[in-house]
Amino acid sequence: MPLDWTPLKELVASCDSFVLTSHMRPDCDAIGSEIGLALALETLGKRVRIVNGDTTPPHIAFIDPQTKVETLGQGVTPEEVHQADAHIVLDTSAWGQLGPMADVLRESGAKKLVIDHHLSGDDLGGAVIKDTTAEAVGRLVAEAIDALGVELTTEMAKPLFAAIATDTGWFRFSSVTAATYETVARLVEAGANPAETFSTLFDRNTxxxxxxxxxxxxxxxxxxxxxxxxxxxxxxxxxxxxxxxxxxxxxxxxxxxxxxxxxxxxxxxxxxxxxxxxxxxxxxxxxxxxxxxxxxxxxxxxxxxxxxxxxxxxxxxxxxxxxxxxxx
Ligand SMILES: [Mn+2]
Incomplete structure (x- = not known):
């Protein structure tokens, strides 16, 4: 059943500035989903910052070529996070996974939205768009981009491809469905490069x-x-x-x-x-x-x-x- 993206559309209609965040020890699904959604929101004229509690591991930094992802306490203050009209949490719904961002979000009066695929989690005090059958939040973000009427660009497609490819163990987990391949086909058409992504991620041993x-x-x-x-x-x-x-x-x-x-x-x-x-x-x-x-x-x-x-x-x-x- 398709997800109801109304909570996201309402948030976008009523807010001008956004902070996106995700879990500690961020992986490609966390970072890729943040970048894909941030670029889509920027296309709609929104001001967007991506602020995580943790730094991006060096081996996946290639999915963030514009260095859009910032780290709390390293040039971003809690006050700056609080200034945003809305906070969107991706790829987790657990306070315990947000690290130092948890307290910052708890103390904030901004509207909240969670987009996630994990079974367990807490009530983060906002709207929740969750599909526990989804193989990656990256696919949910691809759907969100459609729901917002934004055209998928190469810059969005590349990180979203990395998100889906890694969360599915390169398309071999039982979570993979026909919809996975349909989404990935669109991402590749839009400019994602599977061979290059695989090589950059995995052919890097010393x-x-x-x-x-x-x-x-x-x-x-x-x-x-x-x-x-x-x-x-x-x-x-x-x-x-x-x-x-x-x-x-x-x-x-x-x-x-x-x-x-x-x-x-x-x-x-x-x-x-x-x-x-x-x-x-x-x-x-x-x-x-x-x-x-x-x-x-x-x-x-x-x-x-x-x-x-x-x-x-x-x-x-x-x-x-x-x-x-x-x-x-
Ligand atoms: Mn994930």
Missing amino acids: IERVWLQGRVLQSIRTELDGRVAFGHATAEDFAETGAAPADTEDVVNRLLSISGVEVAVLLTWMPEDGKTKASLRSRSDFDVREVAEVFGGGGHAKAAGVRIPGPIPEAKAALLAELVSRMA
Whole structure:
């Protein structure tokens, strides 16, 4: 069912200045949706600022070539945010996700509108346009641009394409529908470049990172008849490749790509606190958060983490015993 964009149209009819914001640790859906909507509002003659509580991560800054996104406290004051007639929150409806922008919005008398696709959230005190079946807020913004009667430009299409492509894991999640491809076809027609976007986002590894990943992949061993995969990164792996701890990001998902593996565990030695960091992932109904919680960690059912005192072999033994008792 098409969304009712009346709350947005009414806001646009009654307000001249807008502040758009989104969640902490902003991703392409957050930033891309902000830029797409900001450009559309500017086309209608509105004054628009995008103000987040957090800075844009460097690797996605390319979707903001005009540097439209500002950070609260870095050249933007709460008073300036309060001066806007309306605040639009994108890609979250939770106070806890807004960081320092939460208090600024709470103290403001400006009209509020939330455009989101997340199931959970708070009452932020304004109108809400939410579709929890939407694969990305970027698609909702594309619809909003149509509803406002604004022509889609290349400058809007590029960040919105990045938003939809990344929130769908490059069009492979179950949230993807025919409507996703219809929207994306329009974005590409308007000038979005999928090949260039993919390359800019993902072909950016350092050689040290790829070397480290190779060593982690070599370390993989399976347990429980191939249902659990363990991999690790040791002090020697970091020393000999020159990679940094952050370079283990995403490798755990490679463990999960092995046929038959339901649970993947990546163990990383953290010399500064004498602990082993465990990243757990599940692709079945098995809840890895419950395992992490046994050792004082936390997370989600399908992705959790914990730091266990002691070296990698001890941490592996403790986690394996817990997994065996729960999965066997
Ligand atoms: Mn999103």
